[in-house]
Amino acid sequence: xxxxxxxxxxxxxxxxxxxxxxxxxxxxxxxxxxxxxxxxxxxxxxxxxxxxxxxxxxxxxxxxxxxxxxxxxxxxxxxxxxxxxxxxxxxxxxxxxxxxxxxxxxxxxxxxxxxxxxxxxxxxxxxxxxxxxxxxxxxxxxxxxxxxxxxxxxxxxxxxxxxxxxxxxxxxxxxxxxxxxxxxxxxxxxxxxxxxxxxxxxxxxxxxxxxxxxxxxxxxxxxxxxxxxxxxxxxxxxxxxxxxxxxxxxxxxxxxxxxxx
Amino acid sequence: xxxxxxxxxxxxxxxxxxxxxxxxxxxxxxxxxxxxxxxxxxxxxxxxxxxxxxxxxxxxxxxxxxxxxxxxxxxxxxxxxxxxxxxxxxxxxxxxxxxxxxxxxxxxxxxxxxxxxxxxxxxxxxxxxxxxxxxxxxxxxxxxxxxxxxxxxxxxxxxxxxxxxxxxxxxxxxxxxxxxxxxxxxxxxxxxxxxxxxxxxxxxxxxxxxxxxxxxxxxxxxxxxxxxxxxxxxxxxxxxxxxxxxxxxxxxxxxxxxxxx
Amino acid sequence: xxxxxxxxxxxxxxxxxxxxxxxxxxxxxxxxxxxxxxxxxxxxxxxxxxxxxxxxxxxxxxxxxxxxxxxxxxxxxxxxxxxxxxxxxxxxxxxxxxxxxxxxxxxxxxxxxxxxxxxxxxxxxxxxxxxxxxxxxxxxxxxxxxxxxxxxxxxxxxxxxxxxxxxxxxxxxxxxxxxxxxxxxxxxxxxxxxxxxxxxxxxxxxxxxxxxxxxxxxxxxxxxxxxxxxxxxxxxxxxxxxxxxxxxxxxxxxxxxxxxx
Numbered sequence: 001x002x003x004x005x006x007x008x009x010x011x012x013x014x015x016x017x018x019x020x021x022x023x024x025x026x027x028x029x030x031x032x033x034x035x036x037x038x039x040x041x042x043x044x045x046x047x048x049x050x051x052x053x054x055x056x057x058x059x060x061x062x063x064x065x066x067x068x069x070x071x072x073x074x075x076x077x078x079x080x081x082x083x084x085x086x087x088x089x090x091x092x093x094x095x096x097x098x099x100x101x102x103x104x105x106x107x108x109x110x111x112x113x114x115x116x117x118x119x120x121x122x123x124x125x126x127x128x129x130x131x132x133x134x135x136x137x138x139x140x141x142x143x144x145x146x147x148x149x150x151x152x153x154x155x156x157x158x159x160x161x162x163x164x165x166x167x168x169x170x171x172x173x174x175x176x177x178x179x180x181x182x183x184x185x186x187x188x189x190x191x192x193x194x195x196x197x198x199x200x201x202x203x204x205x206x207x208x209x210x211x212x213x214x215x216x217x218x219x220x221x222x223x224x225x226x227x228x229x230x231x232x233x234x235x236x237x238x239x240x241x242x243x244x245x246x247x248x249x250x251x252x253x254x255x256x257x258x259x260x261x
Numbered sequence: 262x263x264x265x266x267x268x269x270x271x272x273x274x275x276x277x278x279x280x281x282x283x284x285x286x287x288x289x290x291x292x293x294x295x296x297x298x299x300x301x302x303x304x305x306x307x308x309x310x311x312x313x314x315x316x317x318x319x320x321x322x323x324x325x326x327x328x329x330x331x332x333x334x335x336x337x338x339x340x341x342x343x344x345x346x347x348x349x350x351x352x353x354x355x356x357x358x359x360x361x362x363x364x365x366x367x368x369x370x371x372x373x374x375x376x377x378x379x380x381x382x383x384x385x386x387x388x389x390x391x392x393x394x395x396x397x398x399x400x401x402x403x404x405x406x407x408x409x410x411x412x413x414x415x416x417x418x419x420x421x422x423x424x425x426x427x428x429x430x431x432x433x434x435x436x437x438x439x440x441x442x443x444x445x446x447x448x449x450x451x452x453x454x455x456x457x458x459x460x461x462x463x464x465x466x467x468x469x470x471x472x473x474x475x476x477x478x479x480x481x482x483x484x485x486x487x488x489x490x491x492x493x494x495x496x497x498x499x500x501x502x503x504x505x506x507x508x509x510x511x512x513x514x515x516x517x518x519x520x521x522x
Numbered sequence: 523x524x525x526x527x528x529x530x531x532x533x534x535x536x537x538x539x540x541x542x543x544x545x546x547x548x549x550x551x552x553x554x555x556x557x558x559x560x561x562x563x564x565x566x567x568x569x570x571x572x573x574x575x576x577x578x579x580x581x582x583x584x585x586x587x588x589x590x591x592x593x594x595x596x597x598x599x600x601x602x603x604x605x606x607x608x609x610x611x612x613x614x615x616x617x618x619x620x621x622x623x624x625x626x627x628x629x630x631x632x633x634x635x636x637x638x639x640x641x642x643x644x645x646x647x648x649x650x651x652x653x654x655x656x657x658x659x660x661x662x663x664x665x666x667x668x669x670x671x672x673x674x675x676x677x678x679x680x681x682x683x684x685x686x687x688x689x690x691x692x693x694x695x696x697x698x699x700x701x702x703x704x705x706x707x708x709x710x711x712x713x714x715x716x717x718x719x720x721x722x723x724x725x726x727x728x729x730x731x732x733x734x735x736x737x738x739x740x741x742x743x744x745x746x747x748x749x750x751x752x753x754x755x756x757x758x759x760x761x762x763x764x765x766x767x768x769x770x771x772x773x774x775x776x777x778x779x780x781x782x783x
Contacts, residue, residue, distance in 0.1 A: 004293065008286065010279070010282070013706070014706045015276065015537065015562065015563075015564055016562070016705075016706045017562060017576070017706050018532070018561045018579065019705075020560075020562070021530070021559060021560055021561030021562050022561075022583050024559040025530065025559050025561070025580065025583045025584055028528045028557055028559055028585035029583065029584075029585045029586075032528075032557070032585070035289055035293070037282060037285040037286050037289055038281075038285070039279045039282030039283075040277070040279045041276075042276055042277040042278075045707065046763065054278075054279050057279065058279050058282065058283065058286065060386070061283050061286045061287055061290065061393065062290075063286055063289035063290045074740065075738075076738030076739050076740035076741075077738075077740040122583075124753055124755075125753070126750075126752050126753045126754060126755045126756070127737065127738050127751065127752070127753055128753065129754075132583065132753070133753070183280075184274070184275045184280075185306065216336075216337030216388050217336065218335065218337040218338040229388065230387050231386070231387045231388050231389065231390035231393070231394075232386060232387060232390075233386025241334060265554065267550045269543070269547065271543070276537065296550055298543060298547050298550055299542075299543055299546070300540045300543030300544075301537065301540045301542070301543050302537075303537055303538045303539075318540065319543065319544065319547065322544050322548055322551065322644075322654065323551075324550035324554070325551075444538075444541075445536045445538045445541075446567065455648075476598075476649065477597075477599075478597065478598050479596065479597070479598035480598075489648075489649070490648040490649065491648050492646055492647070492648050492649055492654070493648060493651075494646075494647025494648045502568065502595060
């Protein structure tokens with residue numbers, strides 16, 4: 001990372017408590033002048049998969065620097081705290097799969113360490129609050145110029161926990177995809193790329209729901225379900241000025257079979 | 262704008278997804294060191310009028326720089342993306358009326374351009390996500406010193422979409438105003454200025470609700486409805502430690518007749 | 523404070539309106555380049571006690587600078603607006619008890635002033651919006667290098683409104699504590715320190731609820747209630763991957779008797 005890097009945060013802390021504020025307070029104390037970005041703090045509580053997908057979606061736009069992800073149901077257990085260098089970023093967080101898809105999208109990991117050097121952590125008045133005491137300090141120190149190897153011993157990047165994102169499979173003229181994400185507008189992002197859906201034609205059956213293959217929202221009639229490529233480059237089911245999630249009842253993690261109608 | 266300017270944001274993106282985070286990530290990438298301010302991201306989804314009023318209310322306190330407004334139900338249609346210089350600000354967003362009242366409050370537009378120069382936009386992996394790919398990059402480049410004319414061809418400021426804010430009308434000793442805004446405390450801001458309500462006397466009938474003309478919240482009994490000038494300089498209906506919206510049932514956009522009681 | 527300080531904010535403004543954005547806009551206008559931290563803006567509306575406890579919890583991690591707290595049901599009355607120097611911080615807000623526990627935790631107050639000098643405030647188009655017009659400007663000016671004594675006349679720190687946080691009392695082998703806080707995970711922080719609960723043994727009756735004394739969440743079975751020391755150094759009732767608040771029905775401010783079971 002080195003001087004000039006930005007600290008980006010993604011957590012499931014929510015905004016009701018002062019947890020997010022403490023992350024920023026720690027960076028302001030340890031690395032004054034270092035810029036911070038809040039990607040989101042509204043990942044559903046303890047939903048590693050949702051957090052992993054959101055962090056992965058952000059990768060192409062992340063500023064160079066440290067990227068802290070915290071969705072950490074295993075806090076207090078023996079799960080490792082890690083920092084992993086890939087692309088222009090050092091990803092910092094629990095070793096529970098949360099960081100895995102983002103690291104894979106950023107590039108081949110160059111170095112990975114286990115965050116065990118207490119000199120670069122904050123003392124806790126009780127059990128460790130890992131975001132405040134371990135992860136934010138590591139990110140702040142990295143962006144202040146501390147070398148990754150100071151933070152703890154090297155670990156094998158191949159030992160990092162993680163699952164690949166399930167991608168679409170092709171089945172006899174149909175495409176089986178998974179719902180990756182429902183955004184706040186109710187759009188359903190699917191685990192299929194433009195090539196996967198190229199052969200489906202203009203009228204599609206999406207898990208029993210008739211959908212029209214379009215280029216943008218605006219081509220749809222109000223209330224009509226559409227299949228398009230979204231602004232992240234993935235297939236998505238959308239309703240113009242409405243919610244595809246409400247229209248179809250589909251939820252994240254569910255499989256949906258796309259066929260020509 | 263020029264170096265030293267701040268990028269201020271107002272959108273309907275909400276905080277559940279990483280959309281707002283991507284705006285900040287883009288500014289951090291394209292214009293490191295440029296300061297950002299989040300005015301609010303909780304404008305009701307696709308409610309151009311509510312967004313326009315909130316942005317307009319902020320104008321007297323905006324730092325010099327670029328002001329990005331995004332409430333954009335027409336994304337993907339032929340609506341223009343624009344940047345308009347007025348006062349110490351360059352307003353950036355869709356040309357759908359959202360920016361209009363704020364521009365009018367900031368001063369006479371000096372220059373306006375259509376944001377069509379792809380060199381100052383980000384490539385999208387799918388359809389354009391205008392906030393991330395067009396508006397935030399334009400604001401970042403402006404605050405990094407790029408001249409407005411680089412971003413696209415000049416357009417006539419008189420061609421900008423927009424409606425004036427409906428102001429109060431005087432009717433035979435009464436004032437007809439509109440509810441502009443219900444804030445989170447339940448206060449109802451009305452489209453009337455102090456002069457409009459000066460002649461109503463100490464006891465007012467506000468659309469059938471008895472209200473007392475006071476200077477501050479604290480003069481009201483608990484639960485009592487009051488008519489006062491709010492901290493933005495507009496007439497407002499308020500309940501001390503309570504909600505005027507709940508007490509009256511009035512909602513934004515509704516007309517209310519104010520008469521001496 | 524002096525140059526280099528950070529402005530930290532804690533309010534009950536919520537995030538739906540542009541109130542928080544205006545605080546940041548004011549700092550950006552009056553003190554360009556000064557860093558800001560949002561501790562939280564989701565204190566329950568007008569709940570001085572909840573705000574006071576949250577601000578107090580943050581003290582050990584606050585960056586040097588100005589700390590603005592606004593939960594202000596008495597705005598518009600004669601309650602004073604104050605700034606109080608203690609430790610590395612100057613606390614700025616209404617004199618209603620909100621700041622008291624945080625000031626006490628930061629150290630003995632060195633200087634306190636009443637914020638009455640209009641030269642360091644913003645003119646309001648109507649009644650004062652104290653956060654925007656008085657508190658944020660005071661904090662911005664302090665971090666830009668204005669001396670505290672410029673902001674208004676000295677007041678006696680002993681005259682500040684405030685109640686101490688109620689701590690635990692020991693009763694015949696039992697501990698009577700109060701629920702200080704329910705965080706977003708449903709954990710119940712109690713007004714007891716590690717020493718207070720050291721003699722309770724491994725099985726505890728917490729107001730009629732059986733609880734096990736553990737070191738971390740992870741030692742608990744799913745759904746089991748535990749008594750532990752939390753990451754702030756206080757006793758807390760927790761359920762591993764669940765909500766202790768839901769399991770016990772306890773709410774902030776309620777007393778709970780802890781006894782060996």
